[in-house]
Amino acid sequence: xxxxxxxxxxxxxxxxxxxxxxxxxxxxxxxxxxxxxxxxxxxxxxxxxxxxxxxxxxxxxxxxxxxx
Numbered sequence: 001x002x003x004x005x006x007x008x009x010x011x012x013x014x015x016x017x018x019x020x021x022x023x024x025x026x027x028x029x030x031x032x033x034x035x036x037x038x039x040x041x042x043x044x045x046x047x048x049x050x051x052x053x054x055x056x057x058x059x060x061x062x063x064x065x066x067x068x
Contacts, residue, residue, distance in 0.1 A: 007044045008036065009051050020058040027051035027060065 013025025021029055028036070032047060039047075055061075 007041060007048070009048050017058070017060060020060065022055065022058055022060060024060060027055040027058075 009026040009028065011025045013023075015024045016022070016030065017024050023029075023033065026033075028047065028051065036044065
């Protein structure tokens with residue numbers, strides 16, 4: 001598995017929340033998703049470190065924060 005592959009929060013649940021503009025599966029915005037493959041590793045990791053809180057703040061339930 002390549003390093004780039006490990007640096008993705010994608011869980012193949014690609015649905016955008018119209019209210020927040022976040023993907024319901026990973027918490028990224030459309031511009032982030034579109035640029036993901038062209039981002040430097042450090043930028044991807046930085047964004048990934050914010051996704052859990054971003055989704056919690058937006059009220060989007062994830063498997064990590066209590067959704068089943």
